[in-house]
Amino acid sequence: MWRVLVIVGAVGCTSPNPRSCRDGTCTDPAFPFCDVDGALAGSPETCLAVACNGGDVAGCRGDNAIVCNATGTDYDLVACPHGCGTSGCHECTASDQCPSSRPVCDTGGGCRACALDDECPSKVCDQGTCVAESGVLYAASGGADNSACTLPAPCTAGRAIALARAVAVPPLIRLLPGAYPEGLSFDGMTSAPISIVATGAAIVASTGIAVKNGASAKIRGVSVTATTAGVECGISTGVESFLLVQDAVLAAGGTFANLVNIGNCRLTLEHSEMQLRASSGNAVSMTSDGRLVANRVHATAASIGTFGGFGSRINVTVTNSLLENSSLLFFTQDSVGPGSLIAFGSNTLVLTAGGLDCGAVAFRTQYFDNNIIFSRSAGDVANGPGCMLRYNVLSPQATAAAPTNKLADPQFVNDASGDYHVMPTSPAIDAAMATGSFPGFSADLDGIVRPQGANADIGAFERTP
Numbered sequence: 001m002w003r004v005l006v007i008v009g010a011v012g013c014t015s016p017n018p019r020s021c022r023d024g025t026c027t028d029p030a031f032p033f034c035d036v037d038g039a040l041a042g043s044p045e046t047c048l049a050v051a052c053n054g055g056d057v058a059g060c061r062g063d064n065a066i067v068c069n070a071t072g073t074d075y076d077l078v079a080c081p082h083g084c085g086t087s088g089c090h091e092c093t094a095s096d097q098c099p100s101s102r103p104v105c106d107t108g109g110g111c112r113a114c115a116l117d118d119e120c121p122s123k124v125c126d127q128g129t130c131v132a133e134s135g136v137l138y139a140a141s142g143g144a145d146n147s148a149c150t151l152p153a154p155c156t157a158g159r160a161i162a163l164a165r166a167v168a169v170p171p172l173i174r175l176l177p178g179a180y181p182e183g184l185s186f187d188g189m190t191s192a193p194i195s196i197v198a199t200g201a202a203i204v205a206s207t208g209i210a211v212k213n214g215a216s217a218k219i220r221g222v223s224v225t226a227t228t229a230g231v232e233c234g235i236s237t238g239v240e241s242f243l244l245v246q247d248a249v250l251a252a253g254g255t256f257a258n259l260v261n262i263g264n265c266r267l268t269l270e271h272s273e274m275q276l277r278a279s280s281g282n283a284v285s286m287t288s289d290g291r292l293v294a295n296r297v298h299a300t301a302a303s304i305g306t307f308g309g310f311g312s313r314i315n316v317t318v319t320n321s322l323l324e325n326s327s328l329l330f331f332t333q334d335s336v337g338p339g340s341l342i343a344f345g346s347n348t349l350v351l352t353a354g355g356l357d358c359g360a361v362a363f364r365t366q367y368f369d370n371n372i373i374f375s376r377s378a379g380d381v382a383n384g385p386g387c388m389l390r391y392n393v394l395s396p397q398a399t400a401a402a403p404t405n406k407l408a409d410p411q412f413v414n415d416a417s418g419d420y421h422v423m424p425t426s427p428a429i430d431a432a433m434a435t436g437s438f439p440g441f442s443a444d445l446d447g448i449v450r451p452q453g454a455n456a457d458i459g460a461f462e463r464t465p
Contacts, residue, residue, distance in 0.1 A: 021047050032074045037061065050074050060084035085109050095119075103130045117174075117199045117221070123151070124174050124197050137163055137171050141178035141201075157184060164194050175201040175222070183207045183226070189214035189239060198222035204253065207232050211265065214239030220246040227254035230274075233290075234265025240289065241265040248272040252279035259299075263287035263311070269294040276301035283326065287311040296445050297321040300418075304352045314340040318347055319441045322420055322460045325352045332364045339363025344371055345438035346450075348410075348420050348460040351375040358384035368392055370432040372410045372422075372459035391433040393426075393458050406431065410459065421461045428458035 018027055021034035022045045031047035038044035039059050052058065052068035052075070059066045064077040065088045080089035082097070090109025092098050098111035104119045106112050113128030114120055120130035123138075133151055140154035149155040149163060154176055161184065164170035168191045177200025184203070186194060187210075199221035203209075208224030210232040211217050222245075224230045230250035234241045243265065250259045250272065258281040259274050260267065267290075274297060276283050283299050284292060286309030298321065299305055308329035309316070316330070326349060332340040340363065348371070355375050358366065367388035373395070375381045380397045382389055390404050397407040411426040413419040422428050430453040442450055444462040452462050 019047050021045050040066070057086075057088035060086075065089050082109060100129060102128075117197060122174070123176065124172060131172060135171055137173045138176060139173060140176045141180050157182070161186065161194060165190050168192075170194050172197065174198075177201055179204060181205060183224075184209050184217075184219070184222075186211045186215035186217045186241075187213055190216055192216070193218050193242065193244075196220070196222070199247075208250070209243070209245070211241045211243045214241055216242040218244040218246075219248065221248065223249040223251075225251045225253040226257055226259075228257055229261050230257070230259040231261065231267065233260070233262045233267045235261055235263040235287065237264065244268045244270070245272060246270045249275065251275040252277045252281060255279055257281045258283075258285050260284045260292075261286075262290035262292055262309075264289040266291040267293070269297055271296040273297075274299035274305075276305040278302040282306045282308060283323075284316075285309065286314050286316070286330075289313050291315040292317070294318045295320055295441055296443070296447075297323075298445065299323045299326060301325045301352075312340065314342075316341070317343045317345075317438070319345045319438050320347065320443065320445050320460055322348045322350070322445055324350045324418065324420070326350065327352060327354065329357060330364075332361055334363035337363055339365070342366040343438070344368045346370045346432065346441065346444070346456070346458070346460065348372045349374065350415075350420065351377070351381065353377045355379060355381035355383060356387055358382055358387035360384065360386040369438065370456070370458045372420075372428055374410055374412075391431065391458060393428050393431075404433070406458075420459075422457070422459060422463060424463065426457075426463075429453065429463060430455045430457060432456040432458045 026047035082090040092105035102111040114125035122133040124131040138154040139160040143154040175198035183205040193216040283305035288311030450456040
Protein backbone atom coordinates (compact mmCIF):
# COMPACT_ATOMS: atom_id res chain seq x y z
CA MET A 1 0.00 0.00 0.00
CA TRP A 2 1.30 3.14 -0.99
CA ARG A 3 0.95 5.99 1.39
CA VAL A 4 0.69 9.55 0.10
CA LEU A 5 2.38 11.96 2.33
CA VAL A 6 0.93 15.39 1.96
CA ILE A 7 3.09 18.15 3.32
CA VAL A 8 1.32 21.40 3.77
CA GLY A 9 3.79 24.28 3.80
CA ALA A 10 2.99 27.34 5.80
CA VAL A 11 2.83 30.51 3.64
CA GLY A 12 3.65 33.75 5.52
CA CYS A 13 1.52 36.89 4.86
CA THR A 14 3.04 40.41 4.83
CA SER A 15 1.27 43.74 5.23
CA PRO A 16 1.51 46.22 2.31
CA ASN A 17 4.31 48.82 2.40
CA PRO A 18 2.69 52.26 2.93
CA ARG A 19 5.70 53.97 1.31
CA SER A 20 5.38 52.04 -1.96
CA CYS A 21 3.13 53.08 -4.81
CA ARG A 22 3.97 50.47 -7.42
CA ASP A 23 0.27 50.19 -8.08
CA GLY A 24 0.08 53.99 -8.54
CA THR A 25 -1.68 54.75 -5.27
CA CYS A 26 -0.64 55.87 -1.79
CA THR A 27 -2.77 54.53 1.06
CA ASP A 28 -1.25 56.31 4.06
CA PRO A 29 -2.53 59.90 4.44
CA ALA A 30 0.82 60.81 5.98
CA PHE A 31 2.51 59.95 2.66
CA PRO A 32 -0.04 61.12 0.07
CA PHE A 33 2.03 61.75 -3.08
CA CYS A 34 3.35 59.04 -5.36
CA ASP A 35 6.80 59.99 -6.73
CA VAL A 36 6.46 57.78 -9.79
CA ASP A 37 9.82 58.51 -11.42
CA GLY A 38 11.83 59.46 -8.33
CA ALA A 39 12.23 63.06 -9.52
CA LEU A 40 11.50 64.42 -6.03
CA ALA A 41 12.87 61.86 -3.59
CA GLY A 42 15.31 59.93 -5.75
CA SER A 43 13.52 56.58 -5.36
CA PRO A 44 10.85 55.75 -7.98
CA GLU A 45 7.38 54.59 -6.92
CA THR A 46 7.74 56.03 -3.43
CA CYS A 47 5.02 57.72 -1.42
CA LEU A 48 6.13 61.03 0.03
CA ALA A 49 5.10 63.16 2.96
CA VAL A 50 4.32 66.67 1.76
CA ALA A 51 4.76 70.02 3.51
CA CYS A 52 4.95 72.87 0.99
CA ASN A 53 3.79 76.39 0.20
CA GLY A 54 0.61 76.59 -1.81
CA GLY A 55 1.31 77.23 -5.50
CA ASP A 56 5.03 76.36 -5.37
CA VAL A 57 6.31 74.20 -8.23
CA ALA A 58 8.25 71.11 -7.15
CA GLY A 59 9.13 69.84 -10.62
CA CYS A 60 7.73 68.33 -13.77
CA ARG A 61 6.29 64.99 -14.75
CA GLY A 62 6.33 65.03 -18.51
CA ASP A 63 4.09 67.88 -19.62
CA ASN A 64 2.55 68.21 -16.18
CA ALA A 65 3.77 70.53 -13.44
CA ILE A 66 3.95 69.20 -9.88
CA VAL A 67 2.31 72.01 -7.90
CA CYS A 68 1.73 72.35 -4.17
CA ASN A 69 -1.98 72.36 -3.33
CA ALA A 70 -3.75 75.18 -1.53
CA THR A 71 -3.39 73.58 1.92
CA GLY A 72 0.30 72.72 1.47
CA THR A 73 -0.30 69.02 2.25
CA ASP A 74 -0.10 67.39 -1.19
CA TYR A 75 0.92 67.98 -4.80
CA ASP A 76 -1.40 68.39 -7.76
CA LEU A 77 -0.50 67.53 -11.35
CA VAL A 78 -1.30 70.50 -13.56
CA ALA A 79 -1.36 69.99 -17.33
CA CYS A 80 0.97 72.31 -19.29
CA PRO A 81 -0.22 72.91 -22.88
CA HIS A 82 3.14 74.47 -23.82
CA GLY A 83 5.35 72.09 -21.84
CA CYS A 84 6.86 72.18 -18.35
CA GLY A 85 10.11 73.70 -17.09
CA THR A 86 11.90 74.33 -13.83
CA SER A 87 9.53 77.16 -12.94
CA GLY A 88 6.38 75.28 -13.92
CA CYS A 89 4.20 75.46 -16.98
CA HIS A 90 5.68 77.36 -19.92
CA GLU A 91 3.64 80.32 -21.06
CA CYS A 92 4.52 79.92 -24.68
CA THR A 93 6.40 78.15 -27.43
CA ALA A 94 6.07 81.07 -29.88
CA SER A 95 5.71 84.83 -29.50
CA ASP A 96 2.23 84.91 -31.03
CA GLN A 97 1.02 83.14 -27.85
CA CYS A 98 2.13 86.05 -25.63
CA PRO A 99 0.07 89.07 -24.52
CA SER A 100 0.76 92.47 -26.05
CA SER A 101 2.22 93.74 -22.77
CA ARG A 102 4.87 90.96 -22.90
CA PRO A 103 5.15 90.15 -26.59
CA VAL A 104 8.32 88.01 -26.77
CA CYS A 105 8.56 84.27 -25.99
CA ASP A 106 12.02 83.71 -24.57
CA THR A 107 14.11 80.55 -24.63
CA GLY A 108 12.82 79.53 -21.20
CA GLY A 109 9.23 79.45 -22.38
CA GLY A 110 8.21 82.68 -20.66
CA CYS A 111 6.68 85.82 -22.14
CA ARG A 112 8.63 89.04 -21.58
CA ALA A 113 8.79 92.64 -22.76
CA CYS A 114 10.63 93.24 -26.01
CA ALA A 115 14.12 94.70 -25.76
CA LEU A 116 15.11 94.92 -29.44
CA ASP A 117 13.25 96.22 -32.46
CA ASP A 118 13.92 93.02 -34.39
CA GLU A 119 12.05 91.01 -31.74
CA CYS A 120 8.82 92.53 -33.04
CA PRO A 121 7.00 91.59 -36.28
CA SER A 122 6.67 95.34 -36.95
CA LYS A 123 10.43 95.87 -36.39
CA VAL A 124 9.59 98.48 -33.73
CA CYS A 125 9.82 97.92 -29.97
CA ASP A 126 8.64 100.86 -27.88
CA GLN A 127 9.16 100.71 -24.12
CA GLY A 128 8.78 96.94 -24.00
CA THR A 129 5.81 96.53 -26.32
CA CYS A 130 5.64 95.93 -30.05
CA VAL A 131 4.15 98.74 -32.13
CA ALA A 132 1.45 97.60 -34.55
CA GLU A 133 2.64 97.41 -38.15
CA SER A 134 -0.45 99.33 -39.26
CA GLY A 135 0.77 102.43 -37.39
CA VAL A 136 4.20 102.57 -39.03
CA LEU A 137 5.53 104.04 -42.27
CA TYR A 138 8.46 102.00 -43.60
CA ALA A 139 11.41 103.43 -45.51
CA ALA A 140 14.40 101.61 -46.98
CA SER A 141 17.60 102.60 -48.73
CA GLY A 142 16.23 101.04 -51.92
CA GLY A 143 12.66 102.23 -51.36
CA ALA A 144 10.50 103.77 -54.08
CA ASP A 145 9.21 107.35 -54.29
CA ASN A 146 5.69 106.16 -55.10
CA SER A 147 5.30 103.12 -52.85
CA ALA A 148 2.84 102.73 -49.99
CA CYS A 149 5.58 102.86 -47.31
CA THR A 150 4.58 99.45 -45.94
CA LEU A 151 6.91 96.75 -44.68
CA PRO A 152 6.52 94.67 -47.89
CA ALA A 153 6.79 97.82 -50.05
CA PRO A 154 8.95 100.43 -48.28
CA CYS A 155 9.41 103.93 -49.67
CA THR A 156 12.25 106.46 -49.53
CA ALA A 157 12.98 108.27 -46.28
CA GLY A 158 11.99 111.58 -47.86
CA ARG A 159 8.56 110.25 -48.90
CA ALA A 160 7.93 108.77 -45.43
CA ILE A 161 8.77 112.10 -43.77
CA ALA A 162 6.51 113.99 -46.20
CA LEU A 163 3.58 111.63 -45.51
CA ALA A 164 4.10 111.91 -41.76
CA ARG A 165 4.18 115.72 -41.92
CA ALA A 166 0.91 115.80 -43.85
CA VAL A 167 -1.32 114.49 -41.02
CA ALA A 168 -2.28 115.91 -37.64
CA VAL A 169 -1.04 112.84 -35.74
CA PRO A 170 2.09 111.70 -37.56
CA PRO A 171 2.66 107.94 -37.71
CA LEU A 172 5.99 106.55 -36.61
CA ILE A 173 8.61 106.03 -39.33
CA ARG A 174 10.78 102.91 -39.38
CA LEU A 175 14.03 103.41 -41.27
CA LEU A 176 14.90 99.81 -42.12
CA PRO A 177 18.52 98.58 -41.84
CA GLY A 178 20.78 99.57 -44.71
CA ALA A 179 23.04 102.30 -46.09
CA TYR A 180 21.40 105.66 -46.87
CA PRO A 181 23.32 108.11 -49.09
CA GLU A 182 21.10 111.07 -48.16
CA GLY A 183 20.48 112.67 -44.79
CA LEU A 184 17.18 113.23 -43.00
CA SER A 185 15.73 116.71 -43.44
CA PHE A 186 12.95 118.37 -41.42
CA ASP A 187 12.02 121.92 -42.42
CA GLY A 188 9.07 123.85 -41.03
CA MET A 189 6.64 123.43 -38.17
CA THR A 190 4.65 120.25 -37.65
CA SER A 191 1.58 119.54 -35.52
CA ALA A 192 3.57 117.00 -33.49
CA PRO A 193 7.14 115.65 -33.51
CA ILE A 194 8.07 113.28 -36.33
CA SER A 195 9.38 110.07 -34.72
CA ILE A 196 11.86 107.81 -36.50
CA VAL A 197 13.23 104.46 -35.37
CA ALA A 198 16.42 103.79 -37.33
CA THR A 199 18.11 100.80 -35.68
CA GLY A 200 20.51 99.32 -38.21
CA ALA A 201 20.26 102.29 -40.58
CA ALA A 202 23.53 104.01 -41.54
CA ILE A 203 23.47 107.48 -43.10
CA VAL A 204 26.57 108.52 -45.03
CA ALA A 205 26.08 112.06 -46.29
CA SER A 206 27.29 115.64 -46.13
CA THR A 207 24.77 116.42 -43.36
CA GLY A 208 23.22 113.50 -41.51
CA ILE A 209 20.23 115.14 -39.79
CA ALA A 210 18.92 118.67 -40.41
CA VAL A 211 16.10 120.24 -38.39
CA LYS A 212 15.14 123.89 -38.85
CA ASN A 213 12.42 126.56 -38.96
CA GLY A 214 10.32 125.18 -36.12
CA ALA A 215 10.53 121.53 -37.10
CA SER A 216 10.36 118.89 -34.36
CA ALA A 217 11.74 115.36 -34.60
CA LYS A 218 12.72 112.34 -32.52
CA ILE A 219 15.25 109.85 -33.88
CA ARG A 220 16.41 106.63 -32.24
CA GLY A 221 19.13 104.17 -33.22
CA VAL A 222 20.65 105.90 -36.25
CA SER A 223 24.31 105.78 -37.27
CA VAL A 224 25.58 108.90 -39.07
CA THR A 225 28.88 109.47 -40.84
CA ALA A 226 28.99 113.06 -42.13
CA THR A 227 31.52 115.08 -44.09
CA THR A 228 30.07 118.48 -43.00
CA ALA A 229 27.78 118.04 -39.97
CA GLY A 230 26.36 115.02 -38.22
CA VAL A 231 23.47 117.07 -36.82
CA GLU A 232 22.42 120.54 -37.98
CA CYS A 233 19.91 121.75 -35.40
CA GLY A 234 18.35 125.11 -36.23
CA ILE A 235 21.15 127.48 -37.37
CA SER A 236 18.58 129.92 -38.69
CA THR A 237 16.35 132.77 -37.62
CA GLY A 238 12.68 132.25 -36.96
CA VAL A 239 10.89 129.70 -34.79
CA GLU A 240 12.91 127.47 -32.48
CA SER A 241 13.35 123.85 -33.60
CA PHE A 242 13.45 120.70 -31.47
CA LEU A 243 15.35 117.45 -31.87
CA LEU A 244 15.78 114.36 -29.70
CA VAL A 245 18.50 111.86 -30.69
CA GLN A 246 18.80 108.59 -28.76
CA ASP A 247 21.06 105.53 -29.00
CA ALA A 248 22.92 107.03 -31.95
CA VAL A 249 26.44 107.09 -33.34
CA LEU A 250 27.59 110.41 -34.81
CA ALA A 251 30.94 110.19 -36.63
CA ALA A 252 33.04 112.60 -38.67
CA GLY A 253 33.57 111.41 -42.21
CA GLY A 254 35.84 114.27 -43.30
CA THR A 255 38.78 116.32 -42.07
CA PHE A 256 36.66 119.43 -41.31
CA ALA A 257 33.39 117.93 -40.11
CA ASN A 258 31.49 119.09 -37.03
CA LEU A 259 29.45 116.49 -35.20
CA VAL A 260 26.76 118.84 -33.86
CA ASN A 261 25.84 122.43 -34.84
CA ILE A 262 23.14 124.12 -32.72
CA GLY A 263 21.54 127.53 -33.01
CA ASN A 264 17.95 128.57 -32.30
CA CYS A 265 17.25 124.93 -31.54
CA ARG A 266 16.81 122.66 -28.55
CA LEU A 267 18.73 119.40 -28.93
CA THR A 268 18.56 116.48 -26.50
CA LEU A 269 21.25 113.87 -27.00
CA GLU A 270 20.75 110.69 -24.99
CA HIS A 271 22.94 107.57 -24.69
CA SER A 272 24.98 108.18 -27.83
CA GLU A 273 28.50 108.01 -29.22
CA MET A 274 30.25 111.03 -30.74
CA GLN A 275 33.36 110.17 -32.76
CA LEU A 276 35.23 113.20 -34.07
CA ARG A 277 38.11 110.98 -35.18
CA ALA A 278 40.83 112.96 -36.98
CA SER A 279 38.55 115.84 -37.99
CA SER A 280 39.69 119.32 -37.01
CA GLY A 281 36.07 120.36 -36.56
CA ASN A 282 34.15 120.58 -33.28
CA ALA A 283 32.29 117.97 -31.33
CA VAL A 284 29.68 120.62 -30.48
CA SER A 285 29.47 124.10 -31.99
CA MET A 286 26.77 126.43 -30.69
CA THR A 287 25.45 129.85 -31.64
CA SER A 288 22.82 132.13 -30.12
CA ASP A 289 19.71 130.50 -28.65
CA GLY A 290 21.27 127.08 -28.90
CA ARG A 291 20.23 124.64 -26.17
CA LEU A 292 21.89 121.27 -25.55
CA VAL A 293 20.93 118.62 -23.02
CA ALA A 294 23.31 115.64 -23.22
CA ASN A 295 23.06 112.62 -20.94
CA ARG A 296 25.11 109.40 -21.11
CA VAL A 297 27.21 110.52 -24.07
CA HIS A 298 30.70 109.31 -24.93
CA ALA A 299 32.63 111.79 -27.08
CA THR A 300 36.09 110.98 -28.46
CA ALA A 301 38.60 112.78 -30.67
CA ALA A 302 42.00 111.94 -32.11
CA SER A 303 43.41 115.27 -30.91
CA ILE A 304 40.98 117.87 -29.49
CA GLY A 305 37.19 117.62 -29.50
CA THR A 306 35.88 121.06 -28.66
CA PHE A 307 32.56 121.62 -26.92
CA GLY A 308 31.97 125.31 -27.40
CA GLY A 309 29.87 128.20 -28.57
CA PHE A 310 29.83 131.84 -29.59
CA GLY A 311 26.78 134.03 -29.08
CA SER A 312 24.04 134.83 -26.60
CA ARG A 313 21.58 132.74 -24.58
CA ILE A 314 23.61 129.57 -24.95
CA ASN A 315 22.45 126.81 -22.62
CA VAL A 316 24.36 123.55 -22.09
CA THR A 317 23.63 120.76 -19.60
CA VAL A 318 25.82 117.64 -19.74
CA THR A 319 25.47 114.71 -17.32
CA ASN A 320 26.83 111.17 -16.87
CA SER A 321 29.08 111.56 -19.89
CA LEU A 322 32.70 110.96 -20.85
CA LEU A 323 34.32 113.70 -22.92
CA GLU A 324 37.64 112.24 -24.01
CA ASN A 325 40.38 114.49 -25.43
CA SER A 326 38.06 117.45 -25.13
CA SER A 327 38.17 121.21 -24.66
CA LEU A 328 35.42 123.47 -23.31
CA LEU A 329 35.39 126.91 -24.95
CA PHE A 330 32.34 129.14 -24.66
CA PHE A 331 32.52 132.80 -25.75
CA THR A 332 29.20 134.23 -24.66
CA GLN A 333 28.06 137.79 -25.46
CA ASP A 334 24.96 138.30 -23.32
CA SER A 335 24.15 141.87 -22.38
CA VAL A 336 20.98 141.19 -20.36
CA GLY A 337 19.78 138.41 -18.08
CA PRO A 338 19.20 135.62 -17.66
CA GLY A 339 22.04 135.11 -20.12
CA SER A 340 23.87 131.85 -20.78
CA LEU A 341 24.17 128.70 -18.66
CA ILE A 342 26.99 126.14 -18.78
CA ALA A 343 26.31 123.19 -16.45
CA PHE A 344 28.19 119.89 -16.10
CA GLY A 345 27.25 117.21 -13.56
CA SER A 346 28.61 113.71 -12.92
CA ASN A 347 30.92 113.63 -15.94
CA THR A 348 34.49 112.59 -16.60
CA LEU A 349 36.22 115.37 -18.55
CA VAL A 350 39.59 114.42 -20.01
CA LEU A 351 40.99 117.69 -21.32
CA THR A 352 43.72 117.52 -23.95
CA ALA A 353 45.25 120.88 -23.16
CA GLY A 354 44.52 123.62 -20.66
CA GLY A 355 41.63 123.62 -18.25
CA LEU A 356 38.20 125.11 -17.77
CA ASP A 357 37.41 128.60 -19.03
CA CYS A 358 36.53 130.07 -15.64
CA GLY A 359 36.95 133.73 -16.40
CA ALA A 360 34.22 135.99 -15.01
CA VAL A 361 31.82 136.89 -17.84
CA ALA A 362 28.73 139.04 -17.45
CA PHE A 363 25.38 137.23 -17.60
CA ARG A 364 26.93 133.77 -17.78
CA THR A 365 26.55 131.08 -15.10
CA GLN A 366 28.89 128.09 -15.04
CA TYR A 367 28.76 125.31 -12.51
CA PHE A 368 30.41 121.94 -12.26
CA ASP A 369 29.12 119.37 -9.75
CA ASN A 370 30.43 115.84 -9.14
CA ASN A 371 32.81 115.75 -12.11
CA ILE A 372 36.25 114.27 -12.58
CA ILE A 373 38.12 117.05 -14.39
CA PHE A 374 41.50 115.85 -15.59
CA SER A 375 43.94 117.66 -17.87
CA ARG A 376 46.96 116.29 -19.70
CA SER A 377 48.68 119.68 -19.46
CA ALA A 378 50.84 120.86 -16.57
CA GLY A 379 48.61 123.77 -15.53
CA ASP A 380 45.67 123.77 -13.15
CA VAL A 381 42.37 122.51 -14.53
CA ALA A 382 40.41 125.38 -12.97
CA ASN A 383 41.43 129.03 -12.69
CA GLY A 384 39.36 132.14 -12.21
CA PRO A 385 36.20 133.18 -10.39
CA GLY A 386 33.70 132.40 -13.15
CA CYS A 387 33.03 128.72 -12.33
CA MET A 388 31.12 127.31 -9.39
CA LEU A 389 32.97 124.09 -8.51
CA ARG A 390 31.38 121.67 -6.04
CA TYR A 391 32.38 118.09 -5.18
CA ASN A 392 34.71 117.56 -8.12
CA VAL A 393 37.98 115.64 -8.39
CA LEU A 394 40.47 118.10 -9.96
CA SER A 395 43.78 116.99 -11.44
CA PRO A 396 46.21 118.64 -11.73
CA GLN A 397 45.26 121.43 -9.36
CA ALA A 398 47.83 123.17 -7.19
CA THR A 399 45.96 126.34 -6.34
CA ALA A 400 43.14 126.41 -3.85
CA ALA A 401 39.61 125.47 -4.90
CA ALA A 402 36.33 125.29 -3.00
CA PRO A 403 36.72 123.01 0.04
CA THR A 404 34.29 120.37 -1.23
CA ASN A 405 36.58 119.57 -4.17
CA LYS A 406 39.32 116.94 -4.06
CA LEU A 407 42.70 117.94 -5.50
CA ALA A 408 43.98 114.47 -6.29
CA ASP A 409 44.74 111.86 -8.91
CA PRO A 410 41.36 110.32 -9.90
CA GLN A 411 43.04 106.89 -10.29
CA PHE A 412 41.69 105.78 -13.64
CA VAL A 413 41.86 102.07 -14.38
CA ASN A 414 43.97 102.70 -17.49
CA ASP A 415 44.31 106.19 -18.92
CA ALA A 416 46.63 105.01 -21.70
CA SER A 417 44.08 102.55 -23.09
CA GLY A 418 41.10 104.85 -22.54
CA ASP A 419 39.54 103.05 -19.57
CA TYR A 420 38.28 105.91 -17.39
CA HIS A 421 36.50 103.82 -14.81
CA VAL A 422 38.12 104.37 -11.42
CA MET A 423 39.95 102.00 -9.11
CA PRO A 424 38.56 101.02 -5.68
CA THR A 425 40.98 103.42 -3.96
CA SER A 426 39.91 106.43 -6.05
CA PRO A 427 38.93 109.60 -4.16
CA ALA A 428 35.82 109.68 -6.39
CA ILE A 429 34.21 106.66 -4.69
CA ASP A 430 31.07 107.53 -2.65
CA ALA A 431 32.13 111.20 -2.71
CA ALA A 432 29.45 112.91 -4.82
CA MET A 433 27.13 115.56 -3.46
CA ALA A 434 24.03 113.82 -2.14
CA THR A 435 21.67 116.41 -3.58
CA GLY A 436 22.75 118.57 -6.46
CA SER A 437 21.58 120.63 -9.37
CA PHE A 438 20.97 117.68 -11.73
CA PRO A 439 17.92 115.72 -10.57
CA GLY A 440 16.45 112.90 -12.64
CA PHE A 441 19.66 111.28 -13.89
CA SER A 442 19.89 108.10 -11.84
CA ALA A 443 22.15 105.95 -14.06
CA ASP A 444 25.78 106.32 -15.06
CA LEU A 445 27.26 106.13 -18.58
CA ASP A 446 27.18 102.32 -18.45
CA GLY A 447 23.58 102.28 -17.25
CA ILE A 448 24.55 101.35 -13.66
CA VAL A 449 22.04 102.67 -11.13
CA ARG A 450 23.38 105.38 -8.82
CA PRO A 451 24.32 105.15 -5.99
CA GLN A 452 25.99 101.77 -5.47
CA GLY A 453 27.46 102.83 -2.12
CA ALA A 454 26.65 105.27 0.64
CA ASN A 455 26.71 108.08 -1.93
CA ALA A 456 27.07 108.20 -5.68
CA ASP A 457 30.57 108.28 -7.13
CA ILE A 458 32.06 111.41 -8.70
CA GLY A 459 32.48 111.13 -12.46
CA ALA A 460 30.76 109.41 -15.38
CA PHE A 461 31.03 105.90 -13.94
CA GLU A 462 29.56 104.35 -10.82
CA ARG A 463 31.74 101.58 -9.43
CA THR A 464 29.89 98.41 -8.43
CA PRO A 465 30.95 96.66 -5.20
